[in-house]
Amino acid sequence: MITQLTVFLENSKGRLSDACRVIADGNINMKALFLSDTTDFGVARIFCDTPEKAAGLLNEAGHRAALTSVIAVSVPNEPGGLSKLLQYCDSCDMNIEYGYCFIVDGDRAIDVLKIDSDDAEEKLIEGGFTIVKPEEVYAI
Amino acid sequence: MYFQPEIETMDREKLRDLQLTRMQESAKNAFDNIEFYRKSFGEAGVTPDDLKSFDDLTKFPFVTKQDMRDAYPFAMFARPMVDVARIHASSGTTGQATVVGHTANDLKHWGECFARGIYMVNGGPQSTLQVSYGYGLFTGGLGAHAGGEAVGCAVIPTSSGNTKRQVQMMRDCKTDILACTPSYALLIADTAIEMGYKPWEEFPISGGIFGAEPASDNMREEIASKLGIQYCDVYGLSEIMGPGVAMECAERHGLHIAEDHFYCEIIDPETLKPVPDGEWGELVITTLTRECCPLIRYRTRDVTRIISEPCACGRTHRKIDKLRGRTDDMLIIRGVNVFPSQIEQVITTFPEVATHYLITLTNKGPLDHVLLQVETEPGFPIDEIRKLEDLKARLGAELKSNLQVSVEIQLVEPKTLERSMGKAKRVIDLREGTHA
CATH class of the missing domain: 3.40.50.12780 (ANL, N-terminal domain)
Structure with a gap:
């Protein structure tokens, strides 16, 4: 499991900018950021180094930040990389709450999944998937 | 006796x-x-x-x-x-x-x-x-x-x-x-x-x-x-x-x-x-x-x-x-008498919601509009939009059944709501017209 920094953003001007500024002022580097939005709020899911420190700074500054455990799977950067992973999840009856993907280098992609199941990681390892360790992600 | x-x-x-x-x-x-x-x-x-x-x-x-x-x-x-x-x-x-x-x-x-x-x-x-x-x-x-x-x-x-x-x-x-x-x-x-x-x-x-x-x-x-x-x-x-x-x-x-x-x-x-x-x-x-x-x-x-x-x-x-x-603190919303204490009462039945809140009343349309801004408690899983939306819906339904008035719920960041040691301002009435 790796730690995702999650930031709740109300839907008003400048909130994302403000949150990013707090992270920047903390001299924290973001590796990836994904935004989900609804009509009146948004959620930013962030990979960064020192997520605990980032969450602390954000909460102090009056944002709502939390640390969330998610599973990051390293898959080959080729057609079907994600599809195979999802088919496997489906076959194991794992329900995916949300997910997103990013490419690390030419060969590998990282698929991040939030799954409501305690043994999801074990099952993925059983299925032969490569789980990314925290230090690997923060060191990307 | x-x-x-x-x-x-x-x-x-x-x-x-x-x-x-x-x-x-x-x-x-x-x-x-x-x-x-x-x-x-x-x-x-x-x-x-x-x-x-x-x-x-x-x-x-x-x-x-x-x-x-x-x-x-x-x-x-x-x-x-x-x-x-x-x-x-x-x-x-x-x-x-x-x-x-x-x-x-x-x-x-x-x-x-x-x-x-x-x-x-x-x-x-x-x-x-x-x-x-x-x-x-x-x-x-x-x-x-x-x-x-x-x-x-x-x-x-x-x-x-x-x-x-x-x-x-x-x-x-x-x-x-x-x-x-x-x-x-x-x-x-x-x-x-x-x-x-x-x-x-x-x-x-x-x-x-x-x-x-x-x-x-x-x-x-x-x-x-x-x-x-x-x-x-x-x-x-x-x-x-x-x-x-x-x-x-x-x-x-x-x-x-x-x-x-x-x-x-x-x-x-x-x-x-x-x-x-x-x-x-x-x-x-x-x-x-x-x-x-x-x-x-x-x-x-x-x-x-x-x-x-x-x-x-x-x-x-x-x-x-x-x-x-x-x-003195009664609000008349679309003809219904509502007390901030009633809203507070409902909020306290939701452990996921912090007790800081702000009620804003407007009447830009033909009807009074009630906006309730609340924060989630720090432990709430904010990464899952489904849970956030579900919370909004449940809180809205509970308020509607208790107050007989529809309330728009907005989840906000902590710094949006004023913190106060004494009596915080909980209600902002921006309605035009006869309301006091």
Whole structure:
């Protein structure tokens, strides 16, 4: 499991900018950021180094930040990389709450999944998937 | 057990007759001796002779707190100073202080009213009553004290403050009944526990009479269980008398009004028309026996309802329900009366939601619009949009069913809502038009 920094953003001007500024002022580097939005709020899911420190700074500054455990799977950067992973999840009856993907280098992609199941990681390892360790992600 | 069984269990017909006779006398006392009433009755085109039935009372004008402020200091006194035994005054924090005079008879009746509550918590001449209300211009201390003396209790006038000594007196002097504000009762209980006592089993105390400020049901239960007592809620206001206007019996379902001294109406604060028994509205009190400061139709601003069903305790005097708020903070939204306290009540049933909130009212369309901004508690899984939306939907549905008004819920970041040590501003009314 790796730690995702999650930031709740109300839907008003400048909130994302403000949150990013707090992270920047903390001299924290973001590796990836994904935004989900609804009509009146948004959620930013962030990979960064020192997520605990980032969450602390954000909460102090009056944002709502939390640390969330998610599973990051390293898959080959080729057609079907994600599809195979999802088919496997489906076959194991794992329900995916949300997910997103990013490419690390030419060969590998990282698929991040939030799954409501305690043994999801074990099952993925059983299925032969490569789980990314925290230090690997923060060191990307 | 009753303090005054012949009065407290009086046949309702007889009680009604007594009320009407006394109301006529009270209106006459006010009219004959106070210029304000001659003027206000005159403007309404009535005299005390027009008061032939309870229905006639609705023709009479109201008295407000402002009227009493304007009368500062003695213009609302119906008696010369030679007959005045004591003067109390409300704090002037919200404006000019209001001064209320009491004759010896007024004080006697006050003590008797409070004494009925002492019997409601099974007190009597054998009881020790500790009065931890402040003594002074505030009516709490001396009002409770007078009740204790009327019963013949051993009264310990600790007044408020020096909480450790309060606990020591309570334990060593074997206090049976404590009278104070609910917040102070809780502080006394917590202090006793901090001092290493288990007051609910180690102290003889068995009853508590608490009032003068609002207390939630949870707080009442906490006080009752920590002290191991029967909780008696007392209602009163300094303009009318002080604590003892209404007191809660062991049935714990409303406060018996001292109807031989006070006539209560509930009005719709918008139309100012009386509402039927059982409906919520503003409490309006007419004093029936007050000699020095009679009040005819005093608007208390307190919101409650009349409970007219007979009470299992045997007392025939009708009850008022636990106060729901004050009309001062009442919001009228699409014609529905809503109190911020009701919204707060609903919010507290959602542990996922923090208790900071802000209500914003607008009317840019044809209808009033209510926006409620709340924050999630730090532990809430904010990464899952489904859970956030589900929370919004559930909170919205609960508010709709409780308030009968649709509320738009907006989840916000903590820094959006003002933090305050004192009273935070919870309501912003941006509506244009006639709303106050």
